[in-house]
Amino acid sequence: MPETAKRGEPESVPCAGTPVAVFYPDADSLRFDKPNDHERNALAICASCPLAARNACLERALTRPIADQWGVIGGTTAAQRKTLIRGRQVASLIGVAA
Ligand code: SF4
DSSP: OOSEEOTTOOTTSTTTTEEGGGGSOOGGGOOSSSOOHHHHHHHHHHHTSOHHHHHHHHHHHHTOTTTTOSSOBTTBOHHHHHHHHHHHHHHHHHTOOO
């Protein structure tokens, strides 16, 4: 992982040039019921990302659940992505689009 967060996105996205550590909180501080302060700071950066770039970023993370199982990516915390992935799995099982 490079020292700055780029995630393969264009230089114009807000995380470009931001230290990677901003998006990866200390594991000991993680809560699964709500974002912690560290995650809220990263989520605020993602909130200023253009919607198309944020959606692409999230979609890429959702298709790489092992590689992207930690940190704030695509405007979501790791716990939020796990919930989204579970929702998609259930939707797939019952035959509806998520
Ligand atoms: S959504 Fe967040 S992590 Fe993804 S490209 Fe935008 S700022 Fe970077």
